[in-house]
Amino acid sequence: xxxxxxxxxxxxxxxxxxxxxxxxxxxxxxxxxxxxxxxxxxxxxxxxxxxxxxxxxxxxxxxxxxxxxxxxxxxxxxxxxxxxxxxxxxxxxxxxxxxxxxxxxxxxxxxxxxxxxxxxxxxxxxxxxxxxxxxxxxxxxxxxxxxxxxxxxxxxxxxxx
Amino acid sequence: xxxxxxxxxxxxxxxxxxxxxxxxxxxxxxxxxxxxxxxxxxxxxxxxxxxxxxxxxxxxxxxxxxxxxxxxxxxxxxxxxxxxxxxxxxxxxxxxxxxxxxxxxxxxxxxxxxxxxxxxxxxxxxxxxxxxxxxxxxxxxxxxxxxxxxxxxxxxxxxxx
DNA sequence: TGTAACGTTCAGTGCATACTGAACGCACGA
DNA sequence: TCGTGCGTTCAGTATGCACTGAACGTTACA
Numbered sequence: 307x308x309x310x311x312x313x314x315x316x317x318x319x320x321x322x323x324x325x326x327x328x329x330x331x332x333x334x335x336x337x338x339x340x341x342x343x344x345x346x347x348x349x350x351x352x353x354x355x356x357x358x359x360x361x362x363x364x365x366x367x368x369x370x371x372x373x374x375x376x377x378x379x380x381x382x383x384x385x386x387x388x389x390x391x392x393x394x395x396x397x398x399x400x401x402x403x404x405x406x407x408x409x410x411x412x413x414x415x416x417x418x419x420x421x422x423x424x425x426x427x428x429x430x431x432x433x434x435x436x437x438x439x440x441x442x443x444x445x446x447x448x449x450x451x452x453x454x455x456x457x458x459x460x461x462x463x464x465x466x467x
Numbered sequence: 468x469x470x471x472x473x474x475x476x477x478x479x480x481x482x483x484x485x486x487x488x489x490x491x492x493x494x495x496x497x498x499x500x501x502x503x504x505x506x507x508x509x510x511x512x513x514x515x516x517x518x519x520x521x522x523x524x525x526x527x528x529x530x531x532x533x534x535x536x537x538x539x540x541x542x543x544x545x546x547x548x549x550x551x552x553x554x555x556x557x558x559x560x561x562x563x564x565x566x567x568x569x570x571x572x573x574x575x576x577x578x579x580x581x582x583x584x585x586x587x588x589x590x591x592x593x594x595x596x597x598x599x600x601x602x603x604x605x606x607x608x609x610x611x612x613x614x615x616x617x618x619x620x621x622x623x624x625x626x627x628x
Numbered sequence: 629t630g631t632a633a634c635g636t637t638c639a640g641t642g643c644a645t646a647c648t649g650a651a652c653g654c655a656c657g658a
Numbered sequence: 659t660c661g662t663g664c665g666t667t668c669a670g671t672a673t674g675c676a677c678t679g680a681a682c683g684t685t686a687c688a
Contacts, residue, residue: 314580326488330676359638363636383633407482419472420471422503426501432555440612524647524667632686632688637683644673651668653665656664
């Protein structure tokens, strides 16, 4: 691997670490992000200089998250991994999901915690409503983006904002 | 603190931990989320059963993140903390910021990593473009939400989606 | 049937870091 | 000029967890 790739994979590892995920997972993800061909566990282990056990575990976790895909070839017993085709919406779904868990906790608080203050109750309700609204808007924006990508450059350049 | 509040603060602590932040930070945040009045470091330390040192450090971090606010009262040497008024947009900005750092790394890869495959280059470009588009849409949605909140229920119910 | 080459699992280790308790600096009031 | 009561800092600890190496189960091929 060239210097720039090493630099990138390491950076991606640190970013993953900052989000509470294993550093190796980030490096695997980074490596596959700049790779056209799917890569085997052995390739990844050697390129990244880590044990095959770690690669196996973390690649499976990433695949479960939906950001990686496991591919297999006929007559080849190796497992290969590659970046998921719809990578962007996957990562967005991942992030939105975490935020949703957060909002769900707020909802539980609103329902279970005895709150005297009307202002606090309104704050919690407002938070939940804002999340619902924004999640909706994000979904709509994503669909719109996909449409735009699918219908290639028309002569009229102009969808209005 | 009642059982439901303890349950909620602990849950919030675990959610914070899952995102790579100190558990105590989450519990502090949770406690202030369901509290009308600002709370002092001593109050928080006692209610949550942790050292004042931890509360001091973590509350300051959360304030720097923008999700908490430090308030002081005249003739009172205590520091008080409360949940930020514009909590939702703060947490959104926080999350969007982390995503942006991620996208910036992708951009660096596109510029520095020698990539032979045109498909991979297109993937990276597509990722960046999608992020820019979505960040824009999120910003617009947030402004729209704020407007809607500020202009209270008009007789004509109808802003269209 | 035996062997080699897979991916997975699991106990063990090392490292990072959250958290604590004590010391510290500082501002206020007597 | 003390003493008191703040918030902060810092060295030390321990707790969790990422990561490793070896053992394991499984499948394909000889």
